[in-house]
Amino acid sequence: MSSLTNQNIFTVSRLNAEVRLLLENEMGIVWLVGEISNFSAPVSGHWYLTLKDSRAQVKCAMFRGNNRRVTFKPQNGNQVLVKARLSLYEPRGDYQLIIESMQPEGDGRLQQQFEELKMKLAGEGLFAQTSKKPLPEHPKRVGVITSKTGAALYDILDVLKRRDPSLPVVLYPTMVQGEEAAIQIAQAIGCANSRNECDVLIVGRGGGSLEDLWCFNNEILARTIAASQIPIISAVGHEVDVTIADFVADMRAPTPSAAAELVSRDNSHKDQALLSRQNKLISAMRYFLSEQKRHNALLQHRLERQHPSYQLQRQSQQLDELEVRVHRSMERYLSQRSQKVERQQHRLELNSPVKRLSEQKSSLQRLEQKLLDAMDRRLLNTRHQLALAAEKLDTVSPLATLKRGYSISQTEQGKVLTKTSDIKTGDTLVTRLSDGEIRSTVN
Incomplete structure (x- = not known):
């Protein structure tokens, strides 16, 4: 620590x-x-x-x-x-x-395999100009490795017949398309080397798609071409078609006809030499440009890692992610707010004045009915008690006594007389009977 x-x-x-x-x-x-x-x-x-x-x-x-x-x-x-x-x-x-x-x-895998094999063989030096063999200035016999029924063979023979009819040609027939074509072409090159009857070999076919020409991008074939003791001219497809065989061969011809012109002699042999050197220069330039392209790609990759746009790309990606997170947060927030509003609305409905008024009205009606019932019971009880009290009062009432024959005497002032000494001569008396009064004067 x-x-x-x-x-x-x-x-x-x-x-x-x-x-x-x-x-x-x-x-x-x-x-x-x-x-x-x-x-x-x-x-x-x-x-x-x-x-x-x-x-x-x-x-x-x-x-x-x-x-x-x-x-x-x-x-x-x-x-x-x-x-x-x-x-x-x-x-x-x-x-x-x-x-x-x-x-x-599909398309990309072939192109990827082409680039990988190209870089691998270039790294081993199979494309280096120093390893390429010069073409014979005056070949005595030309070997042609192609299909015996293809247009490329007829193009080569037409050019040789026109330019140098005396030049012998040996055909090594082989397939030039399909899965077995690369092995057959490699075997034909081996056969030509073992027989050693030709000064130069032309390997090629007519134009086609990347899949059609794919056998010429085979690693075994490329190594066979590089190991050949006989100089090889690659004449695959048209001028725009490029294969691994073109890079590893001693010379690349744009077309089969051009390859035939390279190996044939005529009065313009100086032009032929110039064309040969031109093709060598083109081949060297292609290799040089290929190497420069690869080197530039590495430099570009290093530059891109340091370029501000790379940082902007990463920040842009982060911005996109933050935007997604904001949208998700807003959706969650709105969902939560919506749920809260629904709960508040439910509570509001539960506490709504209309509902409470309805409940209070029902309660008031019940209380009113209870009050009426209580008042009825109270009035009934009061009437009953009044009747009992009236009955008791009637029992002790002076009127009842009067009905039995008794009377009550009073002065005019309302004083009840109980003794004779309470009156004197000349006083007016009021005697109350059960059915009325009598006024009298004391004599």
């Missing part, structure tokens, strides 16, 4: 940055075949997808400047071949591929 310093302690950001640089510098460009899934194309114009096979998957990004060159619309489930550089998306710590080119698997 005592030897631990601040330089040994990584932050997460520093760790991800170091890992990204390590991946980009060590891995470089990779070719990858896979199936597209989770494809998305946000408004930024960039593409995000996942490449997968039966057991694994890897996240990929293809930025707008590169995906504009794609000639088809990628869809989930497409099998594609991509050229990409390995990187790491620092904010999440996810490693990913930054795709530079994309093509359908």
Whole structure:
């Protein structure tokens, strides 16, 4: 622990940055075949997808400047071949591929195999000009390795017949298309070397697609051509067609007819020598340009890693991710607010004045009925009690006594007389009977 310093302690950001640089510098460009899934194309114009096979998957990004060159619309489930550089998306710590080119698997796989074999053989020096054998200035016999029924053979024979009818030609018939063609061509070259009856060999066929010419991109055939003791002229397809055989052969002719012109003599043999040197120069320039292209590609790759646009691409990817996260957050927030509003609305409905008024009205009606019932019971009880009290009062009432024949005498002032001494002669008395009063005067 005592030897631990601040330089040994990584932050997460520093760790991800170091890992990204390590991946980009060590891995470089990779070719990858896979199936597209989770494809998305946000408004930024960039593409995000996942490449997968039966057991694994890897996240990929293809930025707008590169995906504009794609000639088809990628869809989930497409099998594609991509050229990409390995990187790491620092904010999440996810490693990913930054795709530079994309093509359908069928066409792209052949092109990838062509480039890989080309770089492999170039690295071994099979294309080097120093390893190429010079063509004989005046060949005595020419060997032709091609199909005995193809147009290329007739083109070669027509040119030789016109330019140098005396030049012998030996045909080594072989297939020039299909899976077995490369082996047959290699065997024909071996046969010609073992027989050693020709000064120069023309190997070729007419034009065609990349698949048609694919046998001339075979590694075994390329090594057989390089090992041949007899100089070989590659005459495959048209001038625009380029194969591995063209790079490894001692001379490349644009067409089978041009190859025949290279080995034949006529009065313009100086032109032939010039053409031969020109072709050598073209071949050397092609090799030089190929090497320069490869070197420039490496430099461009290093430059791209340091270019501000690369940083902008990564930031643009981060912006796209943040945009997706914002949308998701907004959707969650709106969903939560909607649920809250629904709960508040439910509570409001439960506490609605209309509902409460209805409940209070019902309660008031019940209380009113209870009050009426209570009043009826109270009135009935009161009437009953009044009747009992009236009955008791009637029992003790003076009127009842009067009905039995008694009377009450009072002065005019209302004083009840109980003794004779309370009156004197001349006083007026009021005698109350059960059915009225009698006024009398004391004599």
